[in-house]
Amino acid sequence: MDLNTVKYLADLSKLEYTDEKLAKTAGEMTSIMELMDTIKDIDITYDAHLDNHNVYLDGLRRDEIMPSMPTEKVLSNAVNSKNCFVVPKVVE
């Protein structure tokens, strides 16, 4: 896997690497993909119908309003919470 592909994947994944780490990761990803590529040896097609034809909907819970978690608890693990989630300014 070349450096540009790994850089592209890192961007997609919202991750950043130093140049040195990016090169190391590219080497590791190349070895990993060689292992993953063994599935190319088998000719097989996924049958979506087989997985989805007997989905039963009668066991679902009723669509009714239930108590939700208090705001204080929802925010208890957020940094800089002032009764809301605080993020850097998005709109200039």
Next chain:
Amino acid sequence: MDIQTMKISALREAYDKKDISVKEVTECYLDRIEKYDGELDCYITLTKEKALAQAEKAQKRINDGKAEPLTGIPMAIKDNICTVGVKTTCSSNILENFIPPYNATAMDKLDEMDIVMLGKVSMDEFAMGGSTQTSAFKKTKNPYNKACVPGGSSGGSAAAVAADLCAAALGSDTGGSIRQPAAFCGVTGIKPTYGRVSRFGLVAFASSLDQIGPVGKDSLDCGIILNAICGADHHDGTTEKQPVTDFTAKIGGSLKGMKIALPAEFFAEGIDDDVKASVMNAAKEYEKMGAELVNCSMPSLKYAIPCYYILACAEAASNLSRYDGIKYGHRTAEADSYEELIIKSRSEGFGDEVKRRILLGNYCLSSGYYDAYYRKALGLRQLIRKEYNDIFSKCDVILTPSTPSVAYRPDEKVDDPVKMYQADICTVTVNIAGLPAVNTTCGYNADGMPIGMSVIGRKFDEATILQVSSAFENGFDVKKPKL
């Protein structure tokens, strides 16, 4: 009375007869943790005060004659299972200070029985690994040889049970994360059928594969815990709605006439000779008990590793996109923009293995590669399920090694992701097919390291696999680790 080696069933009897108090047992385990965990590194968070308070509550319930099977049993909980008010780190810097405002359903069920929680135990970061060496906090050692890994990802759970630093533990299993460390540490662990135990409150890794399960000193203990934590849950739509049976009901029953399948591919090249010999020896023991051994084949096993890693990493890449440094978890100290905040928080918080798996998952899901990797892996999953169904049309259970080798030293493979992934060959197909499987010890190698075997069952037939594993345990001489 040797408290620390007592199984749940023995503790229950002793509690109910008032031969021993919950406080005595809890203090015994806390003393052992203080004495031995400095070297073993099982516990990330020790909840001593909470444990002593729970012991008092449990004792009152016992005294009132209202004890449940797990009342007063000291347990360790894997650190990816949410515990209200107690840090749940997932062994990751990104969740280093995360204190869940709610309990996992499995934890709620244990609390309803008034267990004693001793603490939260280490694991591979986000359950991604087979050595517990990717933990950001505690790289747990194997109690049988501290230079070796305990396996993973539930390495803290298995090592704590093996070293008698708890009576039993909860782990989770996405590709072998209960069975493999149980094998390396010489204890019993069951991965229940997908849908048997609610995943609500289990930090998500790969949602179509994850399952919470018990690690214990034997199969009976695992069955008792599974009885407590299983069942339908409106928070998890994938839980089985049918009423459950007693998973310990068949233990002690005759194996006469039972058909045990031995798939040739699980005993092929790549599996160490001492492991093969030990599992085959166990098979012969089953034959002596009246079971019939049936040779069979599972040709798709050679594609199991890529199938598993493509599916698991694709799901992980999606699940872990929630970590943005905003709602909870690590947040970078300085960021000028929203985008930079997310990128820096994630890059600082996740470890190398987690990042690799996110990259792999996003690669397999990205435009141009989805059909070649992800969709093809879904096709392979169907093939693996079919091959299991074919075997179960002729046999009752399947017997395989749990691992290709015994526990190894970290420098032998931990730094090589490909070697680490290949070591999961004996366990991943069970998760891919959503089946139950139990690991129990079937022997020790020349160096005294435990060897594990797995009994795999039909969907929702945990009772039979526990019957089979327990039958072997009853005549087996367990060698405890020397700490």
